[in-house]
Amino acid sequence: MKGKLNKAPVWALGAMSGTSLDGVDAALLETDGQQIFAFGDSGYRAYTDAERQVLRAALGRWPGDNLSAAQQVVETAHTELLARFPQAGIVGFHGQTVAHEPRGRGTHQLGDGAALAEALGRDVVWDFRSADVALGGQGAPLAPFFHFACARWMGATEPVAFLNLGGVGNLTWVDPRKSGPEEAGALLAFDTGPANAPLNDLVAERLGLECDRDGALAARGNVVDGALELFLEDAYFRHIPPKSLDRDDFALMLDLVRELGDADAAATMTAMAATAVMLGMEHCPTVPARLLVTGGGRKNPVMMAMLQAGLDCAVEPVEAAGLDGDMLEAQAFAYLAVRVTRRLPTSAPGTTGVAAPVSGGQIARV
Numbered sequence: 626m627k628g629k630l631n632k633a634p635v636w637a638l639g640a641m642s643g644t645s646l647d648g649v650d651a652a653l654l655e656t657d658g659q660q661i662f663a664f665g666d667s668g669y670r671a672y673t674d675a676e677r678q679v680l681r682a683a684l685g686r687w688p689g690d691n692l693s694a695a696q697q698v699v700e701t702a703h704t705e706l707l708a709r710f711p712q713a714g715i716v717g718f719h720g721q722t723v724a725h726e727p728r729g730r731g732t733h734q735l736g737d738g739a740a741l742a743e744a745l746g747r748d749v750v751w752d753f754r755s756a757d758v759a760l761g762g763q764g765a766p767l768a769p770f771f772h773f774a775c776a777r778w779m780g781a782t783e784p785v786a787f788l789n790l791g792g793v794g795n796l797t798w799v800d801p802r803k804s805g806p807e808e809a810g811a812l813l814a815f816d817t818g819p820a821n822a823p824l825n826d827l828v829a830e831r832l833g834l835e836c837d838r839d840g841a842l843a844a845r846g847n848v849v850d851g852a853l854e855l856f857l858e859d860a861y862f863r864h865i866p867p868k869s870l871d872r873d874d875f876a877l878m879l880d881l882v883r884e885l886g887d888a889d890a891a892a893t894m895t896a897m898a899a900t901a902v903m904l905g906m907e908h909c910p911t912v913p914a915r916l917l918v919t920g921g922g923r924k925n926p927v928m929m930a931m932l933q934a935g936l937d938c939a940v941e942p943v944e945a946a947g948l949d950g951d952m953l954e955a956q957a958f959a960y961l962a963v964r965v966t967r968r969l970p971t972s973a974p975g976t977t978g979v980a981a982p983v984s985g986g987q988i989a990r991v
């Protein structure tokens with residue numbers, strides 16, 4: 626009887642606080658840990674400017690540093706948002722990545738799952754990345770197993786690719802004809818390069834803006850080839866995936882546009898993000914039928930046009946396939962939470978470079 630119950634779909638609530646530090650996304654998903662049965666309500670809780678400053682100060686810090694204020698920000702924002710969704714029995718809590726060095730000190734997500742479980746009175750799955758890193762994987766990206774389920778849900782019959790343009794960019798090539806996400810050759814995933822984070826930092830520093838909304842600034846500028854070429858010389862682009870990045874691994878690219886006017890600097894940084902994706906696409910086993918774009922960067926028409934101009938496949942927001950590009954990552958952590966409770970793998974050699982499929986995550990029970 627227990628085994629039978631374990632296969633039933635459940636409603637799970639996923640929460641993601643991404644590298645662009647804008648806020649927390651939460652979304653409900655009905656799943657058995659393999660198939661998507663239904664998408665549910667979602668919500669967003671922005672960080673205040675004061676909270677964002679506290680989080681920024683925590684970037685690059687590791688456990689043992691005094692991070693109690695930042696941890697409190699993460700836990701309070703999540704508790705406030707997640708309490709709005711009493712429907713879900715289980716919560717998938719990613720937390721806030723503040724440092725990521727898979728070949729060095731590890732990976733660090735702020736937020737204590739046990740504290741959140743107690744505050745919400747619900748079981749919380751958390752610490753999704755550590756086990757993969759401990760076993761030699763990159764610990765990221767983790768959304769690819771969910772991308773496989775999305776491709777199946779869409780009815781895809783040939784390879785498709787998902788691109789997340791968040792603070793960092795990450796690409797997943799999916800072959801939906803494979804039996805499952807852990808099968809060899811089903812997935813290839815990796816971080817492509819910086820996406821919005823350095824562009825946000827540029828416009829914040831120069832103009833006090835949160836982002837280059839709708840690509841308005843980049844649209845008025847010209848791409849400066851010399852700066853773009855210097856950026857593309859970075860060895861990261863030649864590394865064979867899987868590979869992953871920390872938010873600020875490319876922070877020095879701000880120096881490459883330091884002498885440029887605002888519009889040219891924005892256009893050049895937008896081209897840097899788009900060209901990094903184009904180079905990433907060359908690593909895919911086949912040209913996918915379509916590149917479905919999720920994350921905030923899909924709302925930047927300049928970035929999207931540059932991608933379409935440089936690629937041989939259709940470049941479309943995930944909404945073209947019936948998905949929600951603002952919530953895909955939150956949904957992914959709802960999906961992964963159910964997989965963890967059912968001891969199904971959450972990463973594999975093709976997604977993080979881990980030697981064998983691994984089921985990561987800890988479960989904090991109430």
Ligand SMILES: Nc1ncnc2c1ncn2[C@@H]1O[C@H](COP(=O)(O)OP(=O)(O)OP(=O)(O)O)[C@@H](O)[C@H]1O
Nearest residue numbers: 643644645791792793821836838839920921924925
């Ligand atoms: N209308 C818009 N025009 C241009 N850029 C936008 C727009 N809306 C959002 N963005 C960009 O998208 C970013 C937010 O993207 P998203 O929420 O996907 O990132 P994230 O989840 O925090 O990052 P990651 O996926 O790396 O963890 C914003 O910080 C901004 O740079």
Ligand SMILES: CC(=O)N[C@H]1[C@@H]2OC[C@@H](O2)[C@@H](O)[C@@H]1O[C@H](C)C(=O)O
Nearest residue numbers: 644722725765766767768793795954
């Ligand atoms: C260490 C970490 O938090 N990485 C994030 C980051 O943001 C985008 C990209 O870099 C991706 O690798 C990952 O997030 C998504 C949700 C993932 O794991 O799939």
